Amino acid sequence: MKNARIALISPSQNAYSETFIQAQKKYLKGNVFYYFGGAIPTQLEGGTIRLPLFSRIFFKIQKKFKLTHLSFKEYALAKSFQQQNITVVLAQYGTTAHQLIRVCKLLNIPLITHFHGYDASTFSVLQYHKNYKDVFGYSSYVVAVSKKMEEKLLSLGCQKDKLVYNTYGPQPEFLEVQPTYAKKQFIAIGRFTNKKAPYYTILAFKKALEKHPDAQLLMAGDGVLFDTCKNLIKYYNLENNIKLLGVISPSAFRAYLSESIAFVQHSITPLTGDMEGTPLAVLESSAAGLPVISTKHAGIPDVIIDNETGFLVDEHDVTGMALKMIQILDAPQLAVKMGAKGKLHIKSNFSLEHYLNGLEEIIAEAVKK
Template sequence: MKNIGIYRRVFPLTSEAFIQEQSHNMMRYQPTFISNTLLQEVPFNSIAVSQNDLLGIKQATFLLTRSPKLFNRLDTSTLALIHAHFGPDGVYAIPIAEKLKIPLLVTFHGYDITISRTALWRKGKFLYYQLIFHEEELKRKAAKFIAVSNFIKNKLLEKKYPNEKIIQHYIGVDTEKFTPGKKASERYILCVGRHTQKKGIDTLLHAFAKITHKHPEVSLIQVGTGNLTNTLYNLTKTLDIAHRVRFLGAQPHEVVLNLMRGAEVFALASQTAENGDCEGLPIVINEASACGIPVVSTWHSGIPEAILDGETGFLVAEQDDINLAEKLDLLLSDRALGEKMGQRGREFMCEMFDIRKQTSKLEAIYDSLS
C-alpha cells in the first residue's frame, strides 16, 4: 500500500466531509493529512503546522511564506504524491511537493476557479493573494488537475489551465450510507446549503411562499449558516412564512442523513453570485438522490450532470422562483411521481456516483502519477 499526502489548509471542516469519506474508501493508498491548522484529531496519519504552535505564530508564518520547513515531521514522510483540495491549497502545496520531490495533484471544486480574480483580491484574504500571485506557477508545476464536473473543467480551460493536465472526475457519494428511509410523519421540503449568495436560498423562500396556501401541512427545513443568515430570517418574516420555515443552522452529517431520509423533496436553487462564484457540483444533491428523494434545482454549473431533468427531479432557470414553485407544487401534489423520480435518482447515483467506484477511479489517477 502506497502512502499519499492530502493537503487541506484547515482541516477537517464540517462542510467538507467528502474529503474524509473519499479517504475512508481508498483501498490501495494510505492517506496522511497535511494541514496548516488541524482543528481536531482525525482517524488518519496527520502532520500539521498547528501541532505545538499554541500562539499560532508558525501557522501565520506558513500563510505568509508557504515554507515547508514549518512542518516538523515532513522530512520523514515517504509519500508518493500530494493531493491538494481547492486551488489556493494547491499553491500552498507546491513547496511541499518540491521539497519531497513528488508530483502534485490539485482538485478544483467551484469558487476557486469561478470567482473572478479581481473579486478574490477584494476579499482581502492572504491565501487568495497567494493564488493570484502564484497561479501561473501552479499551472506549470502541478502534474494534474481534477475538475469535479465538466462545468469546472471548462472553467479551468477558460483560465488557460493546460488541457492535457485536466481530468474530469466526480466525487462519489456513499450509496450504502445514504439510502432511502421511512418518510417522516411531518411533510417537509429539505434544503441544505450555506447562507451565501450562490446557494439561492432567497429564491427558494420566494418559491415556497407561493405554494404555502396550497400545502398548509408542508414545511421547509433549511440546514446551513453563513453571512446571509439574518437576511434570510428577515425575508421569511417579510414573506409571512417564518412559522413555516425552520432554520436548523449547521448540522452534523448524520443529522443531515436522517433529514434526507424523511424528506419529501430536496430543493437547492443554486445561482451564479455577483462575483462569479458558482457551484462545482454540490455533493449534497447527490446524497439526496441516493436517499431516493426527488431533487428540484437549477440549470447551474455541474448540477445538470447529476440531475436528469424530468427523470430524477426538475431543473429550472436560476432565480426563477415562479417555475421553482410550480415544480415543488407538482411533486407535493403527486407523491407517486416524487417516489418514481426518487427511485430513478438512486439508480443513477449507484450507476454514476457510487463512492467506491469513484474512489477506485481516483486511485487510478494516483497510479498514473506515482
C-alpha cells in the same frame, strides 16, 4: 498504490461542509497523512510538523545568507514531508496547490490539484493566483468535479491531458435510505451563502404555500445569510411553515430525507463569479431516493436528469421553482417515481467507490511518473 504515501492537504480540519475530504482521508488506499491549518498547513493529524531547535537555527542561518527562498512554514512542511517519506501530494483547492508548488518542486514530489468550486470560478481568486498558470504547469493531474468546471479550467490554460473529470460520490449510507414521502415537507441543506441563494428557496416556497398552506420547508446549515433568511421568514410570517435547523449531522440529514418529499436548492452565480462544483447534498439526496428541485447551475445538471430524477429551472427563476414544488405536492407519486430513478442513477454513475477509484488511478500514475 498501496505503498503510496499521500499528503492530503486541506486548509481546515473536519469542516462540516467538506465531507468529501473526510471520505478521501478515510477510504483512499495507501498511507494517508492529513495536513491542515492554512494553505501552507501547520498541523499534521496524529503527528507534528514542529521543527527542533537545531533545524530552526539552521533555517535562520540559511535565510540570513539568502540560501533559501522558502518561508518558515514552507521549510517546516518540507521537513515533515521528508520525515514521512511523502511520495505524492493531493491538494484540496487550487488555492492550496498554489502555495505548495515551491515545496513540491524542491522535493520533486508530484502534485495533484483537486478543484472544488469557488477556487475555479471566483474572479478575485483567479486574478490573485494568476489563473493558476504555475499550478497547471507543475501539477501531474488536475481534478474537476463538474463539466462546467472542466470547461473553465481548460479556458484558463490547463493542459487537456492533465485534466480529469471526477465527481464526488455520496457516502453509502445515503443509498440505504428508504424514503416514505410521508410528509408534505421539503428539505434543504447547505451553507447560507450567495451562491446557494437560500432566500430564493424561501421565496419559491412562499409561492408554493399559496396552493398548499400546510407544506413545510426545513433548512439546515449556517452562514453569512442565515440572519437575512431568518428575517425574511419572520417578515412574511412563515415561522409555522419554515424551520431553520442550524448545522446538523449526516445521520440527522438522512432522517429528514427519509420523511421528506423532495430536496430543494436554488444555486446561482453571484456577481463575484463564485460557483458550486457539484453540490454533495444534491448527490446525497438523489442517492437517498428524493427528487431534487434545483437550478441549471455548475455540476447540478451533470448528476440530476431534468424531468426524470428531478426538476431544474434557470437561475433566479423563483416562479419556476415554485411551480415545480407545487407539481410534486400535487402528485406525491411523482416524487416516488423520480426518487427511485435518481437512486439508481447515482448508484450506477456517481458512487463513492467510483469517485475514489478515479482518484486512486491518478495517484498511482503520478507516483509512477
